[in-house]
Amino acid sequence: xxxxxxxxxxxxRLWPITRxxxxxxxxxxxxxxxxxxxxxxxxxxxIGTTYLSTNEAFADEFxxxxxxxxxxxxxxxxxxxxxxxxxxxxxGALAQxxxxxxxxxxxxxxxxxxxxxxxxSEFLDFFEERDGPxxxxxxxxxxxxxxxxxLVELDGERVVDFQEKPDHPNSTLVSIAxxxxxxxxxxxxxYLSGDNNPDEPGWYIDWLQQQESVYAFTFDDVWFDIGTPDxxxxxxxxxxxxxxxxxxxxxxxxxxxxxxxxxxxxAEVTDSSLDRTIVxxxxxxxxxxxxxxxLGEDVAVEGFDMSGSLIINR
Numbered sequence: 001x002x003x004x005x006x007x008x009x010x011x012x013r014l015w016p017i018t019r020x021x022x023x024x025x026x027x028x029x030x031x032x033x034x035x036x037x038x039x040x041x042x043x044x045x046x047i048g049t050t051y052l053s054t055n056e057a058f059a060d061e062f063x064x065x066x067x068x069x070x071x072x073x074x075x076x077x078x079x080x081x082x083x084x085x086x087x088x089x090x091x092g093a094l095a096q097x098x099x100x101x102x103x104x105x106x107x108x109x110x111x112x113x114x115x116x117x118x119x120x121s122e123f124l125d126f127f128e129e130r131d132g133p134x135x136x137x138x139x140x141x142x143x144x145x146x147x148x149x150x151l152v153e154l155d156g157e158r159v160v161d162f163q164e165k166p167d168h169p170n171s172t173l174v175s176i177a178x179x180x181x182x183x184x185x186x187x188x189x190x191y192l193s194g195d196n197n198p199d200e201p202g203w204y205i206d207w208l209q210q211q212e213s214v215y216a217f218t219f220d221d222v223w224f225d226i227g228t229p230d231x232x233x234x235x236x237x238x239x240x241x242x243x244x245x246x247x248x249x250x251x252x253x254x255x256x257x258x259x260x261x262x263x264x265x266x267a268e269v270t271d272s273s274l275d276r277t278i279v280x281x282x283x284x285x286x287x288x289x290x291x292x293x294x295l296g297e298d299v300a301v302e303g304f305d306m307s308g309s310l311i312i313n314r
Contacts, residue, residue, distance in 0.1 A: 001106035001124075003041050003050045006177065007034065007062065008079055008093060009113070010055075017294055017310055022058040023226060024112040025065060027264065027278075029239035033226055034112045035069065040120045041108075042073055048105065051077040052112070053097055077101055089199035095188035104183055109201075111177030115235055117221025120178075127180035130215040133208060135159070136178035137216045138223045149174035149225075150202030152216055159214040162206035164197075173216075175202060176223055185212065229310060233276060233292065236260060250279075 007024045018026070024034035041050045050073045054062050059078045066074050077097050094109070108124060116136075127134040137152045146169035153161035153171065163169070179201065185208065197203040208214055224235040237260040244261040246252055251268040258275030266282040277290045284300040291307040299311050 001046055001048065001108060001180075002103055003047050003073075003108040003110070004077075004094065004097060005034065005037055005041075005050060005052050005074075005110055005112045006090065007052055007054045007058070007112035010057070015310075017296055022054070022061055023232075025061060026226065026232060027262065027280075028115065028235055029245060029262070032065075033115060033235075036115065037110055037112065037120060038069070038071055038074055042071055044121050044124065046124060047073060047108070050074045051097060051101060051103075053077050053079065053093065055079055089197070090201050091188060091196075091204050092192065092198035094201075095192055098186060098188065103186070106183050107181050107186060109177075109179045109181070111225075113226045114177055115222075115224040115226060116176070116178070116219075117223065118219050123178060123217050124180060126215070126217040130157070132182065132212065133185045133205075133214045134180045135205060135214065135216055136176050137173050137218045138176050139173050139218075139220075141172055143169045143172055146172045146174055149176075150200065150205065151175075154216055154218075157215045157218075159205065159209045159216055162202055162209060164200050164202035164206070173218070175205065176225070177201065178217075179205070187211070229292075229294065229308075232294075233260065233278075236262060236278060237276070 007022060025032050041047045052062055052074055054076060056078055059076055063076055077100065079093050079096065110120065123136055140146055147165060151163040151166055151169050151171060152159055152173045152175050191204055191207055192198055196207060205214060222238060224231060226232050226235055240260055242259050244257050246263045247265040249265040250263045252263055253270045255269055256273040260276045261274045263269055263279045264281045267279045269279060269285040272285050272288040274290050276292045278294045279285060280295060280297045282298050283295045286302040288301055289305045293306050293309045295311050
């Protein structure tokens, strides 16, 4: 089977940090958001090719990352968009990618901004055992949170209803953008020809479960959907276990380092207090008190008392 890792979003809710950097390449501890998935697919013998689906704006960054990490299965598949307003919608982009790459095998699809506690190989085991379309589902524990996702209703393991971002959720079990399809269930063109919604994959799942059985792999491990500064901080906090990570090539002198602090290579932090703060490479911080702040690359700040700030790269 082949795999598609979705990495075509522009992450506008994380701007300006992601204005010129794909959020899938945001550092999370000593790795990045996307590398856990890519490495797992490298290690799974069932996967032939991993198509990293992205846009023209970020293609060069992903190409450089694939080369740097030495991935052998991963290759770019670039949609012809360079701006949020040009996007085809996820289902539309998947249909184009399958046609563009000539995919006719079983297919695993996962969001590149998902950080999941289970290994994708566990999900693929489930898919093979059920011999039918499958999705991964997670209980977010809050009906308010559930409003932001596709809501799954089950009969045992089988999906019997799917609501995309409902105003009034009747449960808290949501789909997490992790799917597997047998080759004959890749019916995106048929779906789109019926004038159906080309955007969120949940609409396709709702349509498909009315045509054939779709199964849900439910899990209790952690799951982070990295789309906002808060969710990014939560992910880094989990990865660092509330501690701090100072790169050996960073300079940190006469500082009070609190919880969830990541200072990256080449950064210089002196005479400052940092708590829940992420300092990107080559930034300079002097005589500052920072809390819940992200400093972009090459930014220089001095004498600031900041909380909840995103600062764009120079």
